[in-house]
Amino acid sequence: MTLSVLFPVPYVTRSRTYGLIGAIKCETADIGCDHMATSIEKRKKARILRDNCVACGACVNVCPVNSVSIYKGIWADVDPEKCIGCSKCEKICPASAITMEVPE
Amino acid sequence: MSMNKSWKDKMWIFSVIYFSLGFFNIIFAWLGMLCFITPILMSIFGKEKAFCNSYCGRGQLFTLLGSGKKMSLNRNLPAFLKSRWFRYGFFIFFMIMFVNMLFATWAIFSGSGSLNASVRLFWTFDVPWEWANRTGESVPLWAIQFAYGFYSLMLTSLILGLLSMIIYKPRSWCVYCPMGTATQMICKIREEERL
Structure with missing residues (x-):
């Protein structure tokens, strides 16, 4: 940056x-x-810490580009192709299950 | 935005209506069973966590107040509240209290108990609520006792959720919501069976 x-x-x-x-x-x-x-x-893109995720869907509702979905009701999944790294989901996540990282 | 999306976003209104109705007539507390049964049935019948994700009025209310009205301090939940043992522990505690409430209902049904027309907050403090008992003879006493017990459970969890919303992030309640924990467990079991 x-x-x-x-x-x-x-x-x-x-x-x-x-x-x-x-x-x-x-x-x-x-x-x-x-x-x-x-x-x-x-x-940076959103990465889900699956162990912490409670699959509440707060991130899905806040994502401006619909890059987050809930996989089988177990955890959230981010489409790195769509993610613009705005970190809105990281800020809303009540379980602190989202980190912003530069993909490898 | 489609019409479909717009009515889904208004589910928080039902949450407000529910608690208002229970204030005037306790028998409406029975409607809260929908919040118990619907998410479980949806996750069992392949809708995964659609209830939490799209239909939960309480979650929407917390988002509306916390993010929309900026009532939330937006702090991170302490680690122990996010931990697995606390989530499962709270779920078990909640279920024990639910069964305890069913026993109180059974006591009235079998004629060995008398009606406690108060709302018990945090499973401890009895708040007088007699005015809401206005069904008269038309409804059996056990159904009224169940309504009081269930409304107590719903109001207690709403207050817990509102406190979490204000102190931590808007939807912090969702982390340890017993229904959320239960539906996620069902989804995990379903997925394991599938694999």
Whole structure:
């Protein structure tokens, strides 16, 4: 993220620019993402800690891109292809079963 | 958004109506059995946790108050409240208290007990609630006793949920909700059988 602020251009793939110095907003700002722009590859994504998940569905309801679903009523599942890393689900999860991580 | 989505989002209204009705006439407490039976039946018959995820009025109420009205402090639940033994332990405790309430109902049915027209909060404090007993002779006493007992259970868990909502995250109640624990257990058993 620091790199993308200092040298926004090479790291920005599909973002809009607002001003000159690093004031670049994520392309998903419209749907609530408040990240600074960073490349799609480097972006953090939601990861479910299955042992903690109670499958309440709070994350499903809050996800702006419908990337979360409940697998068989046992735990939540995130589609990393769809996840934009807005961390709304991490903030709402009552069981602290979601972490934001850069995928390996 | 489809019409289908919009009515599902309004289930919290039923939660509010339920507690209001029980304030005026305790016999409406029986309606709360829907919150017991529906999630269990849904998870048994392949709907998984659809009740928790889409239809639970209480969960929606907590989201509405906690996230929408910003009444929640949004703090993390302490680790022991999230732990498995606490969740299962609370479920077992809740079920024991439910059976205990059935015994009180049975006592009246068999004629060995008298009606306790109060709502017992946190399984301890009797709050006078006589005004809500207005069915007269038309309903058997045991049904009224059950309604008082069940309303006590529902109101106690609502207060616990509201406190968790305010102190921790909006849907913290869902972590140790006995129905949530039960439906997740059913789903796990079903999945193990399938594999």
